[in-house]
Amino acid sequence: MTEYKKILAAIDLTEESDQVIERARSLANLYNCSLDIVHVIEPLGYAYGGDIPMDLTEVQQQLEDHAKHYLVEAGKTYQVAVDQQHVIIGRPETEIHRLSEDSNFDLVVVGSHGRHGIQLLLGSTANGILHGAKCDVLAVRIH
């Protein structure tokens, strides 16, 4: 029976991320395998660029700092070393596929969907990941 060797938890930094990492941690413990966490920041330019001439560099940097800090804290709680924490800028589906292929993750754990706002986005991301995934995907139902 094939065992998972490398698990990746993809999180959106809301309080719901805990449920995703918890589940991933539980599975990594059971399979006695490694756990990485990733957060993908969508470039602000995708949403606002072009129409309004603004310099978003500083805001982008703040988002990145926030994400790194969040992952460091989550890493402490869930025993994920700093070199297994990934903050990437890009489209979530694309970047998560790329990361999971390049680093040979065999299971990606994501939040399935929620009730509003960013959770909806996360829902469609879960779908996007499912479509192109070269590995197993566990969609955790957020309560």
Next chain:
Amino acid sequence: MTEYKKILAAIDLTEESDQVIERARSLANLYNCSLDIVHVIEPLGYAYGGDIPMDLTEVQQQLEDHAKHYLVEAGKTYQVAVDQQHVIIGRPETEIHRLSEDSNFDLVVVGSHGRHGIQLLLGSTANGILHGAKCDVLAVRIH
């Protein structure tokens, strides 16, 4: 940390079903929890009814018998008792949701997608299940 208590493997009866049940069996062993298997047969009437006046009852019955037999054999291989084997007629997404809610499954394991034919159908089913799921969904990448 929440543990899975009831796992459901939804299979399409192709040879790829083995990978789905194997994964579900492995998880059920790790979480020391129960495992059920389900196959949903789409009514032939959905595809052919109306246009051509045919009595499909017998064909439908054959499909059902085939499915039950398949599940019995799979049940022997993967230690799933007969009363934990489900053959249901209907739309896969709807019926799998209904079953998982009615029987309080907390994880549904499905095949994610494949390269052609029935695998594509299975792919879209995995998506359909993900959308409406009230529980976690593990999409197993078929190799």
